Amino acid sequence: MQEISEKIFNHISDLIYQEIGVHLPQKKKAMVNSRLSKRIRKLGLQDFEDYCQYLENNKQELLHLFNTLTTNVTHFFREKHHFDFLCNNVLPQVKDEKAGKKVRGWSAGCSSGEEAYTLAILLSEFFNQSWDTKILATDINTEVLNAAQKGIYHQRQVKKVPYELLTKYFQLGTGENKGLFKVKSKLKKLVQFRRSNLNQNQYPIKSKLDFIFCRNVFIYFNDKTQNKILNRFHKHLKPEGYLFLGHSESINTEEREGKWESVYKTVYQKRRR
Ligand SMILES: C[S@@+](CC[C@H](N)C(=O)[O-])C[C@H]1O[C@@H](n2cnc3c(N)ncnc32)[C@H](O)[C@@H]1O
The missing domain is CATH 1.10.155.10 (Chemotaxis receptor methyltransferase CheR, N-terminal domain)
Known part of the structure; x- marks a missing residue:
């Protein structure tokens, strides 16, 4: 050709x-x-x-x-320092403040689900059963979303998941499924996968979010598109909610003005007005 x-x-x-x-x-x-x-x-x-x-x-x-x-590279516990920040700073704050015991996070540009399931594992470890915790996970790519929904990963894909969490949240394949790891239903039910386009005005978000992970997605957008999406993220976060971007992504100083505070490596907090 x-x-x-x-x-x-x-x-x-x-x-x-x-x-x-x-x-x-x-x-x-x-x-x-x-x-x-x-x-x-x-x-x-x-x-x-x-x-x-x-x-x-x-x-x-x-x-x-x-x-x-679209480019869909991802893995469990990618950029681990973000998950440490979430567990050490964000979740304790959420726990202190929440009367309703409801926690909502969004993995925007979730690819095949590794980021969303990592978040669900950490919420499940941090909060006890009486808390209502949910992760919304969206992507534009229907193939990766199907894989995410199935929640079956090869050994090489789960190598960053600590062993005790692997045995707790994944079913280990036997026989012809040896070497495959299937997300257990108790974890799966914490994550809702949806097809959604970040370049559209409306997102499938009902309640205000405690945090958004949109990592390694902004690199594919120009400044104009990034700024439009940032404004929508801002609207959907609760006051003092957190936005996690990928290691090479950032909100420029002009855009941050009065709206976002940089609180950690490529992590931003929505300012209380
Ligand atoms: C490199 S992956 C990042 C996966 C994960 N967030 C991570 O950091 O490991 C980027 C994802 O963004 C998705 N994406 C690109 N443009 C999008 C759009 N307009 N709306 C929703 N998802 C989009 C791609 O399909 C891809 O799965």
């Missing part, structure tokens, strides 16, 4: 930006070329031109396009 042309790359990259806010710069052209070629072959189409026509006539193909072009 011929390589993707400049014209078609720009068309796909504009479409992705408009729909999900992900910025695909020129240096991603080889990645787009290789991933889309596979999709084109799978569909039995001839070339990129054919694919654009197909996309035009089949709106549901957009879902596959997002699945193909």
Whole structure:
């Protein structure tokens, strides 16, 4: 198959930006070329031109396009210092303040679920059964969400989970499932997975949140998109709630002004007005 042309790359990259806010710069052209070629072959189409026509006539193909072009690398206990900060600073504060015994967190851009399940494990360890704890976990990519929902991980994926937590929260596969670890239902019921686009105005959030983890997602957005999303996050957090960003992401000083306080490495607290 011929390589993707400049014209078609720009068309796909504009479409992705408009729909999900992900910025695909020129240096991603080889990645787009290789991933889309596979999709084109799978569909039995001839070339990129054919694919654009197909996309035009089949709106549901957009879902596959997002699945193909998003990057979903993740693991359990990723950037562990954030989880230490959560357990040592955020959760004790929540425990002191909450009369209603309700805790709500959001893993935004949750990929295959490792971040959301890590959070659920920590909430479950910290709060006793009488607390109502829930993690909402959202992503745009339906393939990773299906994997998250299944909650079955290979040994290499759970290597960062401490052994006592692994045996407590995962079922160890035997026989033909040897080497696989399945999230136990007591953990699964603490996490709700939903498809949701961060680039849209409405998020599926009902109650105010104690914390949001949106890590290693902002790197794919430009400043304008990041700022729009930050304003929505601000609205959904309770006063003094926390926002965790990835290690290479931040809120610039201008945006922080009066709204966010930097309290730890790429962790921000919503200011009480
Ligand atoms: C690199 S993963 C980060 C996973 C996890 N937060 C972590 O830090 O390990 C980025 C995720 O963001 C998702 N994503 C990208 N654009 C999105 C959008 N507009 N709305 C929702 N999720 C999006 C991707 O599908 C991908 O699963």
